[in-house]
Amino acid sequence: MNRELPRWIDVGVIPAINILLAFLVAGIVVLIVGESPLEAFDVLVTGAFGYDEAIGYTLYYTTNLIFTGLAVAVAFHAGLFNIGGEGQAYIGGLGVGLAALSLDGALPGWLVIPIAMAAGGLFGAAWAFIPAWLQAHRGSHVVITTIMFNFLAAALMVHLMVNVLIEPGQMSPQSREIDASAWMPFAHDVLAGLGIEIARSPLNLSLLWALVACVFVWLLIWRTRWGYAIRTVGHNERAAVYAGIDPKRVIVGTMIVSGALAGFVGINEILGVQHRLLLNFTAGYGFTGIAVALMGRGHPVGIVLASLLFGALYQGGSELDFEFETITRDLVVVIQGLVILFSGALAYMLHPMALRLWRRFGGGEPGP
Numbered sequence: 373m374n375r376e377l378p379r380w381i382d383v384g385v386i387p388a389i390n391i392l393l394a395f396l397v398a399g400i401v402v403l404i405v406g407e408s409p410l411e412a413f414d415v416l417v418t419g420a421f422g423y424d425e426a427i428g429y430t431l432y433y434t435t436n437l438i439f440t441g442l443a444v445a446v447a448f449h450a451g452l453f454n455i456g457g458e459g460q461a462y463i464g465g466l467g468v469g470l471a472a473l474s475l476d477g478a479l480p481g482w483l484v485i486p487i488a489m490a491a492g493g494l495f496g497a498a499w500a501f502i503p504a505w506l507q508a509h510r511g512s513h514v515v516i517t518t519i520m521f522n523f524l525a526a527a528l529m530v531h532l533m534v535n536v537l538i539e540p541g542q543m544s545p546q547s548r549e550i551d552a553s554a555w556m557p558f559a560h561d562v563l564a565g566l567g568i569e570i571a572r573s574p575l576n577l578s579l580l581w582a583l584v585a586c587v588f589v590w591l592l593i594w595r596t597r598w599g600y601a602i603r604t605v606g607h608n609e610r611a612a613v614y615a616g617i618d619p620k621r622v623i624v625g626t627m628i629v630s631g632a633l634a635g636f637v638g639i640n641e642i643l644g645v646q647h648r649l650l651l652n653f654t655a656g657y658g659f660t661g662i663a664v665a666l667m668g669r670g671h672p673v674g675i676v677l678a679s680l681l682f683g684a685l686y687q688g689g690s691e692l693d694f695e696f697e698t699i700t701r702d703l704v705v706v707i708q709g710l711v712i713l714f715s716g717a718l719a720y721m722l723h724p725m726a727l728r729l730w731r732r733f734g735g736g737e738p739g740p
Contacts, residue, residue: 377723377730383669386722387715390667391681394714398707405698412692412699419691420684426691428559428573434676434683435575435640436461438582440661441668441675442589443634447514448670449593450626451606456503456518457634458658459525460496464635466529467495468642469537469649472550481553488554489581489639496635497628499525504627508620514627522658533651546650556644576644578636585633586672592629602626634658660712667715678715685711 399409420430440457447454471491475484503517533545559575593599604612605622612619641653660682667681668674689704714721 416688420688424571437679441664444665460634461637464496465638468638476551500631578640
């Protein structure tokens with residue numbers, strides 16, 4: 373008798389029902405403010421996927437969420453709750469910016485870009501290393517330390533942008549612009565070179581790097597001995613020790629990988645879109661990545677789909693705010709929050725009910 377849910381129900385049916393419940397509750401909220409839920413949903417979908425520019429913006433948001441979702445998921449597999457993706461992305465962006473600003477006048481762009489990408493990963497990994505080491509060797513809980521490091525990253529960036537890296541002669545806390553040769557190529561420019569014309573948008577080749585990261589995480593977690601060690605520690609640390617695995621090494625190594633993935637957000641934002649260092653470019657992607665990882669069940673394919681959903685909510689929500697007078701930006705945030713609530717915090721709410729139904733109708737009653 374099958375006493376556990378099949379994976380297609382756990383990672384497919386239940387998340388889909390959670391999303392449906394979130395949109396049903398959001399529809400009630402829209403109805404309360406005096407608008408038609410069906411019209412609002414149509415604007416949301418059209419605003420996210422209805423034309424070239426919308427798709428570009430949706431995929432641009434999706435790119436950042438893939439990086440942060442993967443970062444959280446990798447830590448999850450080791451039993452770690454990395455809430456520091458926001459700070460790691462911030463410091464990763466600092467690494468990207470420092471590398472590009474230091475080298476864009478001395479090296480060709482084709483060389484500056486990979487160096488800056490590597491710097492983003494290294495800076496993000498370094499920022500995650502300290503909480504990891506404290507957890508592994510001093511017992512400091514990684515949830516607490518990563519939250520604290522988010523605040524430290526924000527304070528450090530404010531100091532650097534206001535007092536050190538600010539472009540001379542201006543009041544806005546931002547650096548000089550990176551030389552255009554070191555920009556990550558935009559998708560519309562690349563496709564134009566191939567004879568395909570699409571609307572301009574922030575979408576750039578960082579999306580390809582995000583997809584490469586997905587493949588890397590899949591290989592790491594499910595096709596390597598290190599990934600087996602990560603999953604063993606995540607399931608049962610005592611069993612891992614009995615099997616000869618050092619949990620301290622796994623904790624530190626996993627958090628380094630997690631921090632590097634979050635640090636790659638800086639590639640998309642600094643090299644791809646902003647082209648300069650500035651404050652608050654992370655825009656909460658590190659926190660939304662937690663919901664993305666939960667909704668995607670820690671698997672790269674699920675994370676890509678969840679990131680696409682949240683990217684559509686970001687872009688489509690902007691269209692809702694524009695098209696409806698009564699649906700303000702604050703209400704759009706509420707709708708996004710409902711999706712995060714049902715697909716993130718309440719991701720396993722329906723699991724017991726689904727398990728009972730499966731045991732009765734799909735897998736048979738459990739034996740004695």
